[in-house]
Amino acid sequence: MTTDTMKLTPVEPTSSPTEPPIAPLEFRSGIVGLVGLPNSGKSSFLNHVVIDKIAIVSPKPQTTRRRQIGLVNRPQAQIAFVDSPGLVTGEKGLFKYLHQEAREVAEESDIVLVLIAIDTAKKEDIDQLIEFVANVKRPWCLGITKVDLEPFARRIVILEEIARQHKVPCFHLTTERKSHDQSEDVLNHLAKVMPVSPQPLYDTEILTTATLRDLAAETVREKCLLILSDEIPYGIGTQVRQFDESRTSLTKIAIDIWVPKESHKGILIGKKGQTLKEIGSQARRDIEKLMGHQVFLELHVVVKENWQEKNIWMKDLGYVVKTTGES
Ligand SMILES: Nc1nc2c(ncn2[C@@H]2O[C@H](COP(=O)(O)OP(=O)(O)OP(=O)(O)O)[C@@H](O)[C@H]2O)c(=O)[nH]1
Ligand SMILES: [Mg+2]
Known part of the structure; x- marks a missing residue:
C-alpha cells in the first residue's frame, strides 16, 4: 500500500455520532419583584411560597409599606422575592413614598412577577399597572391571583389575554385551593430563567432579611x-x-x-x-x-x-x- 492510497481511504468514524455533552446544571439566583395593585395578594403569595408568615396581610389596601425579601431555596436555585407596596398614585408624603418604593422594587428586579387579582374592579387600573411594568423594561410574567373566587372565574380569560398580548408566561395562583394553584410552576419557571450565579445571593439558612x-x-x-x-x-x-x-x-x-x-x-x-x-x-x-x-x-x-x-x-x-x- 502506497502512502497515496492511504490518503484516499476514507477514515471510519471511531465511534457513533455523539449527543452534545449535557452541561452540568448551573446555579441560578436572582431578585423577583412582586408588583401589583393594592390588595392583589402580593404579601399572601410571598408567605405562601416561603411557607411561613413573614409579611403582614390584611383586607385593607396599602398594607405593605416597605419592601421585604422572602427567600425560596432549591438545590439549583435561590429565588429572592421582594414584596412591594401596591401601586398607588400620589405626589405627596406617604403616597409618593409608596409609589417610589414599588417603582424601585420593579427597577431593581431581575424579573418582575406582576400579580393581578381576578376580582380587580377597574380595567383602567390594570392598564395603568401594565403600562408601569412595560416602562420599567424588565422581563416579567403574570400571576393571576385569588383564582379560588369563583364568581369572578370568567375574568381569567381576559387576564390571560393580557399575558398573550405581551408574550409573557401566565400562572393561576391561590392561597386557598391547592388544586388550582400553580405556585410550584411559577417557582420552576423562575428557577430556570433567573441569572446564573456562582452562589446564592443570600444566606440559605434564612427565610427573610427582615429583623x-x-x-x-x-x-x-x-x-x-x-x-x-x-x-x-x-x-x-x-x-x-x-x-x-x-x-x-x-x-x-x-x-x-x-x-x-x-x-x-x-x-x-x-x-x-x-x-x-x-x-x-x-x-x-x-x-x-x-x-x-x-x-x-x-x-x-x-x-x-x-x-x-x-x-x-x-x-x-x-x-x-x-x-x-x-x-
Ligand atoms: N380568596 C383569596 N383571598 C386572598 C388570596 N390571597 C390573598 N387574599 C386576601 O386578599 C387580601 C389582601 O392580601 P394581601 O396579601 O395583603 O395583598 P397585598 O397585595 O400584599 O396588599 P397591599 O400590601 O395592600 O398592596 C387579604 O385579605 C388576603 O387574605 C387568595 O388566593 N384567595
Ligand atoms: Mg402587601
Whole structure:
C-alpha cells in the first residue's frame, strides 16, 4: 500500500455520532419583584411560597409599606422575592413614598412577577399597572391571583389575554385551593430563567432579611389594620422603642403606635382600653410564635400630627422619600 492510497481511504468514524455533552446544571439566583395593585395578594403569595408568615396581610389596601425579601431555596436555585407596596398614585408624603418604593422594587428586579387579582374592579387600573411594568423594561410574567373566587372565574380569560398580548408566561395562583394553584410552576419557571450565579445571593439558612424588630412592628400594624374600622388604619405607623433580649426566655418589647390626629387616639385605645388591649394580645401571640418564646409587649399611642405628610417623621419609620427638600 502506497502512502497515496492511504490518503484516499476514507477514515471510519471511531465511534457513533455523539449527543452534545449535557452541561452540568448551573446555579441560578436572582431578585423577583412582586408588583401589583393594592390588595392583589402580593404579601399572601410571598408567605405562601416561603411557607411561613413573614409579611403582614390584611383586607385593607396599602398594607405593605416597605419592601421585604422572602427567600425560596432549591438545590439549583435561590429565588429572592421582594414584596412591594401596591401601586398607588400620589405626589405627596406617604403616597409618593409608596409609589417610589414599588417603582424601585420593579427597577431593581431581575424579573418582575406582576400579580393581578381576578376580582380587580377597574380595567383602567390594570392598564395603568401594565403600562408601569412595560416602562420599567424588565422581563416579567403574570400571576393571576385569588383564582379560588369563583364568581369572578370568567375574568381569567381576559387576564390571560393580557399575558398573550405581551408574550409573557401566565400562572393561576391561590392561597386557598391547592388544586388550582400553580405556585410550584411559577417557582420552576423562575428557577430556570433567573441569572446564573456562582452562589446564592443570600444566606440559605434564612427565610427573610427582615429583623425580628421589623417583624414585631409590622405585626402590631397588621393587628391595627385588622381590628380598627376603615378610617383609622391608613394613618397608623409603628415604631419599636425597646427590644430587650437580655433574658433568653422573655423578650421585652415596647412599640409606639403613631396616629396623625388627637381624635384617633381615643378610637385606637377604645372604651376602657379594650381596643388597644385586643391589638396587644393578638400581636403578642404572633410575635411569640415568631420568636419561639414568651414576649412582654407594651404599646403606647403617640399623636404625631399629620405624620404621613412630613418626610422627616416618615423617615423615622423607615419610609424615605427621595426629594431634595424635606418638609
Ligand atoms: N380568596 C383569596 N383571598 C386572598 C388570596 N390571597 C390573598 N387574599 C386576601 O386578599 C387580601 C389582601 O392580601 P394581601 O396579601 O395583603 O395583598 P397585598 O397585595 O400584599 O396588599 P397591599 O400590601 O395592600 O398592596 C387579604 O385579605 C388576603 O387574605 C387568595 O388566593 N384567595
Ligand atoms: Mg402587601
